[in-house]
Amino acid sequence: MDVKKIFKLRAGYQDLLIPFLSIITSLVIGAIIIYASGANVYAAYKGLWQGSFGNARTIAETFVSTTPYILTGLAVAFGFRCGLFNIGAEGQLYAGALAAAYIGYAWRGLPHFIHLPIAIIAGIIAGGIWGAIPGYLKAKTGAHEVINTIMMNHIMIRLTDYLVKNPMLDPKASVPRTAYILKSAYLPKIFPGFRLHWGFILAIIAIFLIYYILFKTKVGFEIRTVGLNQDAARYAGMNISKNFVLAMAISGGLAGLAGAGEVLGLNYNLPAAFVSGFGFDAIAIALLAKSNPFAVFPSAMLWAALRNGAGLMQVRAKISIDLVNIIQAFVIMFIAAPNIVRYLYRIRAEREKAGVLLTKGWGQ
Amino acid sequence: MEKSNYKTIVFSALTIILNLLIIRFSFRFLGQDLKSIIGFGKLGSISVFTGRTIFILACLGLAGSIFPLVRRLEKFINLSFFVTAFVAVATLILWAGIDSKFDIVGLLALSLRLSTPIVLGALSGILCERTGVINIAIEGMMLTAACIGFTAALYLGNIWLGLICAVVSGAVMSLLHAFLSVTMITDQIISGTVINILAVGLTGFIRRSFLIRARLSRTAILPIITVPLLAKIPIIGAIIFTNQPIVFMMMGLVALITILLFKTRWGLRTRSIGEHPEAADTVGINVFKMKYQNVMLGGMLAGLAGAWFSLETTGSFDDLMTNGKGFIALAAMIFGKWHPVGAFTGGLIFGFSDALQIIFQIKGIPIPPQFLWMLPYLITMVVLAGVIGKSTPPAADGKPYIKR
Structure with missing residues (x-):
């Protein structure tokens, strides 16, 4: 694939400049709040940096968190399209x-190359069905x-x-959780000694696959139209x-893959205390990426870097990790309202072009 | 004709299955001589045979749901749905009332109380959307107001000042929404999402930076007001006229906003902007000013709803304490077809399902609590899927107005 072509997808240097300035401005606002x-x-921002990219372990951890963010971000972006x-x-x-998790611990006696794909596909299908329901109801x-x-988030x-x-x-566990999945359903680690697993590779493949499907x-042509x-x-x-249901099913499938990756590559079980939050941040990621x-x-x-670095920031500067949420909200605000950034930095607006229409009222 | 028949059949089939399940369920009690005690507040209580009553009710429900199928009468679908819903709720109440009194008046009073933030949120949505601005930020505004109101009450030492601060903070958040969606022409749903995320970060930050270190972790809650004379009326007195201030305000605001929207010049202007802003502009209405005004009024209502969480019920603030009520408020608004009285009805239904869930848990009914917690969300989805028929938003809802 031609690199130039990829950037031409939505060309224009402003498409890179405005997100960059949005992030910088948000970090400045964050700094003001810290001050x-x-x-x-x-100390706060140094902690943020070292907590996310400080050494090999934290870098690997950042990529561990990047994995579900990529997949859920793709899910939301696909819906936007x-x-x-x-x-x-x-x-x-x-x-x-x-x-x-269910396939992982309940289906016994399968070899690795069968058990793991089945568990992954089960995750994709479950997420896809859960996504297709609201698509069907809308249609x-x-x-x-x-x-x-x-509503379906709350229900699930x-x-x-x-x-x-x-x-x-x-029944043997001290905290409520499912049984551990079998070794045959493990997503292998990429490097020994680090928690980064093959889910990351799957996420990268998903990026190319979604690009291929969409364009x-x-x-993909029908969905975009x-x-x-x-x-x-x-x-x-x-x-x-049909396109509503299909788009929501694919979108849900991507999010389902993210969930499967967390279980098969990281936790090896599903605890009752499982809290991800990835699905909500995914909205911001898709907006920032302009789908x-x-x-x-x-x-x-x-x-992922903001999420992972927040902990060390809190330790070093005694500042609440919620600051990261505030910074993130400002990033999306500036991305969603580029006119603010243009006004702040005196950038002239580009010629109007066919953008991605995101949402349409209550829809009829 | 084809399509309506299809809908009739699907709906009738669902209600018939539900009624049959209830009849099957009543067999559990038919053999035994169990009695349910249903209380009516101070009026006393009655006791009935559980099994037989459920059986008779479900048979009536079954008849009611077969009827539209036989006669192919689409207009009876809603009737059969409501009859079945009534039978289902009555069954649950009878079940909960076995050997221990189930107080209907208490249930209804709790429903009204729990519907308060939902109705106020829905009113907030109505004000915004009647001027063509979609507001999915009600949740975020409520959360911010709950936090700011509590913080103010804690540091200023006066709960009423806290209430005022909550309302003001709702207005400030909605000012941001108005700025983003009206002036900056941002997609209104995204602007709302920004506010929702910002609210989570902001309130968490305030809680961990200030509230946890504060000397006190609780404030007093707003006092219960008993309206003289009216509170003495049996049943209604206990349900409506003995309440905390925000519940009274909610009921007053439903009436007030209905009159303002449909009987005054301001209301006519508001509605005309929601339907056709160009026309409104042509006759000299200041579209931008009206939009700002109404979105901020909506923010104040959401702020009042937020104060209900921290100042009227718990006297404390917790992360994410609004718990999706802002979105249920939107469903109530759609259920009520963008009319305050309809939204009030919708809010009451959600409040009722919330109250049922709480009372069942206290009574220890052997339904897993998770399924009871799901109830309001499931009902929201069923309601949105069109039990209530078509619900049409204002024509220009969600479209930014660009002056030419």
Whole structure:
């Protein structure tokens, strides 16, 4: 694949400049908040950096967190391309984690090269089904996916809690969790001694795959057309309902893969106390990446670095880790409202071009 | 015709299955002479045979759900749905009432109380969306207000000042929403998401930086007000006229906003902007000013709803204490077809399902609590899927207005 072509996807140097300036501005605002609350700005940001990229271990850990961020970020970005706002990546991730954990510990006696793929695919399918339901409801009843996906997050988090504490509970465990998955379902580590696992490679493959689906296949063309202009898509004879369901299923499948990766590559079981938060941050990652599959990678890495570095920042500068959330909110705000950044730095607006239409009211 | 038949059949099939399941469930009690005691507050209580009552109710529900199928009458679908829902709820209440009194008045009073933030949130949504600004940031505004209101009450030592600060903080958050979505023409759903994320970070930051270190971790809660004379009316007095201030404010605001929206010049202007901003602009209405005004009023309502969490119920603040109620408020708004009274009804239904869940847990009904917690979210989805028929938003809802 030609590198130049990748950047031409949504060309224009402003598409790189504005996210960059957004991040810088948000960090400056963060610095002001740190200063105002009486902490040392230098120590805080040094802690943030060392906690995320300080040494080989923290770098590997940052990539460990990058993995689910890439997949959930791709999930939300894929929805955006079809004009759907999937806030349900969190629930779909739980669905994938549940399915992968179940296959991982309950299906015994399979060799590694069969057991692992089945567990992964089960995660993808579970997430896909959980994503397809709001897609179907939107297509058939017009119920807005934003509310339905949020409701399904709540339902899935409760369902996971119930399943892990009752039918899937490991009676021998001291804290409520499922049984450990079998060795034959493990996602192997990439380097010995580090927690980074092959889920990361899968996430990278997913980036290329999603790029291919979106821009090189008929399916992707239809999904993007529906996302940009439903009326045009309908006139062209495309089935809007089918595309809604399909886009949500693929989106959910990606989030489900993220959940499967967390279970099969990292935890090796599903604890009742499983909290990811990846699905919610994914919205920000997709926005920051402007729904471009390749840009999801650096965005996910930034989010992972902020998440991982926050701990050391808290220790070094005695500043609450929630500061990171505030910085993140400002990043999305500036990305979503580029006019603020343009005003701050006196950048002239580019010629209007066909962008990605993200959401459309309550939809009818 | 084809399509409506399809819908009739699916819905009837679902309600019939549910009623059959309830009949099957009643067999558990038919053999034994169990009695349920249903209380009506101070009026006393009645006791009925559990099994037989459930059986009879479910048979009636079954008849009600077969009826529209036989006659192919689409207009009876909703009726059969509500009859079945009533049967299901009555069954649960009878089940919970076995050998221990189940107080209906207490249930309804709790429902009204729990519906307060949902109704206020829905009113906030109505004000914004009637001027064409989608507000999914109600959750974030409520959370911020709950935090700021509690912090203010804690440091200023006066709970009423805390209430005022909560309302103001809601307005400040909504000012950001208005700035982003009206002036900066940002996608309104994204602008709302920004506020929701910002609220999580901000409140967590305030809690861990200030509240945890504070000398006190609790404040008093708003006092219960008993309306003289009216509170003496049986049943209604206990449910409506003995409450905390925000519940009263909520009921007053439903009436007030209904009148303002549909009987005043301000209301007409607001609605005209939501339907056709260009036309409104042409006749000299200041679209931007009205949008800012209404979004900020909406923010104040969301702020009041936030204060309900920290100042009226717990007297403390916890991370994410609004727990998705802001989104349920949106569902109540859609359920109510963007009308305050409809939103009030929707809010009451959600409050009722919340109250049921709490009382069942106290009563120790052997349903896993996780399924009871799911109930409001499931009901939201069923409601949105069109039990209530088509719900059409204001025509210009979500579209930024660009003056030409």
